[in-house]
Amino acid sequence: MGSLTFDNDDENNSYFVTNPLDPKEFRRQGHMIIDFIADYYENIERYQVLSQVEPNYLRKLLPESAPYSPESIETILQDVQKYIIPGITHWQSPKYFAYFPSSGSIAGFLGEMLSTGFNVVGFNWMSSPAATELECIVMDWLGEMLKLPKSFLFSGNGGGVLQGTTCEAILCTLTAARDQMLSQVGREKMEKLVVYGSDQTHSAIQKAAKISGINPMNFRAVKTTKSTSFGLCPKSLRDVVQADAQAGLVPFFLCATVGTTSTNAIDPIGPLCEVAKDYSIWVHVDAAYAGSACICPEFRHFIDGIEGANSFTLNAHKWFFTTLDCCCLWVKDPGTLIKSLSTNPAYLRNKATDSKQVVDYKDWQITLSRRFRAMKLWLVLRSYGVANLRFFLRSHVKMAKLFEELVRLDNRFEVVAPRKFALVCFRVLPKPNVKKVYENDEKALDLERVNKLNQKLLDSINRSGHVYMCPTVVDGEYIIRCAIGATLTEERHVIMAWKVVQEHADALLSRY
Amino acid sequence: MGSLTFDNDDENNSYFVTNPLDPKEFRRQGHMIIDFIADYYENIERYQVLSQVEPNYLRKLLPESAPYSPESIETILQDVQKYIIPGITHWQSPKYFAYFPSSGSIAGFLGEMLSTGFNVVGFNWMSSPAATELECIVMDWLGEMLKLPKSFLFSGNGGGVLQGTTCEAILCTLTAARDQMLSQVGREKMEKLVVYGSDQTHSAIQKAAKISGINPMNFRAVKTTKSTSFGLCPKSLRDVVQADAQAGLVPFFLCATVGTTSTNAIDPIGPLCEVAKDYSIWVHVDAAYAGSACICPEFRHFIDGIEGANSFTLNAHKWFFTTLDCCCLWVKDPGTLIKSLSTNPAYLRNKATDSKQVVDYKDWQITLSRRFRAMKLWLVLRSYGVANLRFFLRSHVKMAKLFEELVRLDNRFEVVAPRKFALVCFRVLPKPNVKKVYENDEKALDLERVNKLNQKLLDSINRSGHVYMCPTVVDGEYIIRCAIGATLTEERHVIMAWKVVQEHADALLSRY
Known part of the structure; x- marks a missing residue:
């Protein structure tokens, strides 16, 4: 490597005597932080729920550069209390009624800790079998609690996967639907593909369409009205789809929402799927918030008709006591996801994959590396x-x-x-x-x-x-x-x- | 809601007397789990580092459905020990030498706990100012430690963002580069866009290209040889790019790697950027693993020439003691990301955004919801x-x-x-x-x-x-x-x- 230059640095320094994962020290600092967070929850009502700081407040309070020498956890926690907490909007506060809840729980927290403690990278079965298998199991458990049709469960040749957020999940299903349609109509029709939602559909769908290369002119936000409580009217959808098809465009994806962000409007899944079926449109049902409620029999009817859809999401990190992030995605035909999203580099090949007896979740999502998210959902359940x-x-x-x-x-x-x-x-x-x-x-x-x-x-x-x-x-x-x-x-x-x-x-x- | 049906269920049941975020119970269970994880680290050498379980081992051990009634944390932890740990590949084991490290640390763990404890959803500044501001600060800190050119830092009108993984980061930069190029050459050239890497480049780039709608025929894996230790040769790149341009295609994105996954090959950034410049190609530098080492002066030369690139990533969750997931992305021109990835629904509008004095990270990434990842990197630093x-x-x-x-x-x-x-x-x-x-x-x-x-x-x-x-x-x-x-x-x-x-x-x- 030739002559080395050191700036204010000595290769042989060893300030640090303890391994950064030393179990004794882990125990000491770990207990300290549990008390810190427990105190935070005990005092949470005292804080202003919406942070009142001004833009750039923190730059003025923190040093300009990272410290050269280690600092103690005691000092750092003091700074968290003094500088960070005033800049936090307290989503865990009982006085928080904004957006949708980010409903933490002890079980969710403990699950996240276990997952962080094991710190496995579960891209395929091989890299940590328990991470994959537990995920398959809890997704079937939760699918059953929601009375999803068997076709969405592993036991029915569908399956579920835990992604970070609905944005990712929609991008994955949209990509799969795009490739499925292109394989039928030919790649030269790429610019003709059309995505549908209502004017109440979450911005995630438009963003996903844009990322996946859909012509931005081909996103339809079908107008809703007060008369249907802002739910997407199947007749309106059919009119728009028909017009597009007649104009030579290729309808291929609909995002229907159960519980929109603005007002919790409900798109009628069954009738919308009927329209979609006539045009071979992939239907994704986004129940990010309201899906959780469907584990209660009295709310289940809101997702009636789900058997006609291709994919379904709910965010366990919204209203299901599982800390951010934890989006549950079920698909009827995992093969379509895998066809679009699989990779198989030499450094990931292994016998278990070759045996086709296992699920490799890397092929169900955008990212390769993935956390052991199933742990927290399992603990919550x-x-x-x-x-x-x-x-x-x-x-x-x-x-x-x-x-x-x-x-x-x-x-x-x-x-x-x-x-x-x-x-x-x-x-x-x-x-x-x-x-x-x-x-x-x-x-x-x-x-x-x-x-x-x-x-x-x-x-x-x-x-x-x-x-x-x-x-x-x-x-x-x-x-x-x-x-x-x-x-x-x-x-x-x-x-x-x-x-x-x-x-x-x-x-x-x-x-x- | 009409008549309600209850299946085996009583609306007025109340098995649970404690709030699921009760501070006292949080403290009790939290301490328990710290001891559990500390014990795990103490005993980690005893476990077989690569799990030896057979496919579907876990289905046989766990119940078919989620429990109807609550179970105690003691029972659950026993099951973690008995059923989960044998199915884990122990990435934290000192005998783990596979893939790249997933280097946990006490500081990283504590940071994740704080972030999980606050459980804020930091999509924009407003939703938790400290989460955004701390991220800007630590990204500048780490950028400085790497001696990145000022143009990549907020202080130089660039900036950094924490994403989950390199796959996401590459997809974002590729989308931004795609839209930038399309705005120059016209959308009808979409099918002509070409992406470049070497045959050693991570599969993430090919996957990102596919997701973003690039014609799969237009991904070039330029051949490398032993003579350059499998680094991408600028002359080879120029030949391929030239041929594509002459054929009427539109070169627009190059992923250069510092430390490839297979053998840690180094693509020579400076000379590659020279080639790219002649064709207005966006250069992304993927230093997922080896980037960390560049905080040591003797390794910094591996990213010499970075000033010619458009974006740069390293994974703090690989070899920088920050638990999964934590990918650091710096860009020279955040405006290009924002142009491609911003959304502005009514329910997210706010004064701080309108003032243009703040960073809204939702417009720098795929997802809307985002965890407070800066906390763990701050604690590590x-x-x-x-x-x-x-x-x-x-x-x-x-x-x-x-x-x-x-x-x-x-x-x-x-x-x-x-x-x-x-x-x-x-x-x-x-x-x-x-x-x-x-x-x-x-x-x-x-x-x-x-x-x-x-x-x-x-x-x-x-x-x-x-x-x-x-x-x-x-x-x-x-x-x-x-x-x-x-x-x-x-x-x-x-x-x-x-x-x-x-x-x-x-x-x-x-x-x-």
């Missing part, structure tokens, strides 16, 4: 059991019902979209303006005024740090979303949240 | 400091040198490719056959015989459970790879590993 998981979900729905009732009792407010799970969409709608009959221009002006009022109300609520809710815009209306499901949330927090909303509305409306 | 990180890496290189010397001392073996970092590629090459001069057919026959012998040797070594190494095939030769870098590995393990190889060779050659 076992630690709580079907009974308690249903109980937890129902308790959130019950609290959402309570919040909804409180909104309805105050006639300055309206519930904007029908509540189905644990998300309540509402807005303040000062009475005098509601009753008036407007000309079109005035109506638009009034909508803008009401939107601004709601925006102000939400800003004011969130700035208080007492609760955190999120907005959305549907059909031009600015709406406040209250998503209940943070694990620590109890009835008292929901009542408090409503009081906060009312107080801020009082203050705002007195000046309106 | 601070807990060990530049000094010890260099010390650890050098100690692995030193042990690899020792292993290499041991191989060279035994004249039945040969070191196949020059060792540069901590990977030794070798094979057994029985003497009598080497000296003979062959006709071509005999040579081929002999190669096959030698390959089979090495395959047998490796199988026999790995079946012993005492060490785990991996094969590769380069230029038709079956090679055994010994990758040193598991955190717990000490000199004695390396000496033991060599003894195991020798013993199995003795047994095998006596029958040869």
Whole structure:
């Protein structure tokens, strides 16, 4: 290597006497951090749920470069407390009602620790058989809990896989569907492929289409209306698909949603699959949030018709007590995924793969390396059991019902979209303006005024740090979303949240 | 909701009295799991490093369905010990020499725990400012440690992002490069786009090209030879690119590798960038494994010329003591990523984004949801400091040198490719056959015989459970790879590993 240059450095230095994975030291520091996190949960209500820091706050507080010499865990934890926690938006806070929940649990946490502790890279069966096999098993378990058709389970020649997020899962299924269609119509039709969703479908689908090379002109966000509670109307879909097909385009992928992000709208899976079938369109059902609820018999009907779909996802890291990230994807025909996503370099060849007796999950996903995610889902399923998981979900729905009732009792407010799970969409709608009959221009002006009022109300609520809710815009209306499901949330927090909303509305409306 | 049906279920059940994130219970179970994992590390040498289970071993041991009622953590941990650990390939074992290391550390583990404990979803700045800001800071820190040109750092209008794996990172840069090129040459040239790598480039690049819709015919794996130690020759690249351009194709992306998976070959970045520049080709440098070593001045020259590239990755979860997953991606022009990957749905709009003063990492990657990965990298950098990180890496290189010397001392073996970092590629090459001069057919026959012998040797070594190494095939030769870098590995393990190889060779050659 010739002469070596060392800058301020000595090859023979050995500041560190302990191995960085020394079990004794691991034990000492590990216990310390458990107490740190337990303390955090104990004190979590004291923190402002939405962080109130200014952009670039942290640059001013941390050194410009990494330290040359080691620092103690005690020092680092002090800095976490002093510098990081104020910059965190506390998703685990019982006063967190924004986006969708990121519902942690002890079981999910322990599972993540075990997976981190083993730190295996489970790209294929061989690289850690237990990681693959446990994943197959828990995906069948959860599939059964959801009463998915057997065709989605390993026992029925389908199968499930744990990916990071729905974005990845959709990109995988979309790629598989694309290649399947291209193999039928010829690669020269690439620019003619068309993807469908509704105007309420998550942005993940449009992004996935773009990444996978679909012509951005060929993404259809079919319009929904209040009359179907913003669900995708099968007739509207058929019209759009028909027009495309007649224009020489090639429809190939539909993302139907059960529980949209904005208002939890439901696309009717069965009838949509009927339309899709006529055009050999791959149907992916995205139940990222609401899918969890379908383990309760009373909610299962929302995914009726799923037997007509090709793939199905739910995020266990949203409303299923499994820490981020853990997206459950089931497909009817894993072969299509494998055809699009498999690789077989020399350094990964092995007897187990050659025997075709095993699942190699690297061929079911974008990435090669993969964590042992099944561990946390297994711990969640076992630690709580079907009974308690249903109980937890129902308790959130019950609290959402309570919040909804409180909104309805105050006639300055309206519930904007029908509540189905644990998300309540509402807005303040000062009475005098509601009753008036407007000309079109005035109506638009009034909508803008009401939107601004709601925006102000939400800003004011969130700035208080007492609760955190999120907005959305549907059909031009600015709406406040209250998503209940943070694990620590109890009835008292929901009542408090409503009081906060009312107080801020009082203050705002007195000046309106 | 009409009449509800309950199957074997009672809406009012409440087996569970404790909240699933109850701090007291968290503390109790958390301490228990720390001890469990510490015990695992203490006993890790006792386990067979490569799991010896048969396909489908776990189905036979676990119940067919998820439990209806909760199970205790004590029961679950017993099952982890009894059913999971035997099915794990112990990547953290000091006797693990396969693939590349998955080098865990206490700091990495603690960082993952904090990140799991906070469980924030950091898609944009707003959703948890500390998660974004700490990531910007540690990426600048690490970029500086690597002496990356300022153009790759936030301070120089570039920037870094933590993704899951190199596969994701390459897909992102490839998509950005694709869209950039298409905006210049027109979308109708989509089918003409060409991607370049060498025949040693990781399969991730071919997979990314396929996912992003590049015509599979347009992936060029430029041939390498032993004469350049399997590095990509700039002249060969220029020839291939030129031929493509003359044929009306559109070259747009090159993946150059520093430290290939098979043999740690080095593509000469500077000269390759010169070629790429003439054709406006985006150059991505994949230093997944070897990049870490470049924090040591004596290894930095391997990435000389990086200033000519567009993007650079290294996996902190490989050889940088940060648990899976943690891929560091730096880009010179984040705007190109953002142009391809941004989305802006109503439910994510916020003032901070509108102010353009903040980074929204969702627009730098495939997925929307993202974990607080910066926490673990920050803890690694601070807990060990530049000094010890260099010390650890050098100690692995030193042990690899020792292993290499041991191989060279035994004249039945040969070191196949020059060792540069901590990977030794070798094979057994029985003497009598080497000296003979062959006709071509005999040579081929002999190669096959030698390959089979090495395959047998490796199988026999790995079946012993005492060490785990991996094969590769380069230029038709079956090679055994010994990758040193598991955190717990000490000199004695390396000496033991060599003894195991020798013993199995003795047994095998006596029958040869």
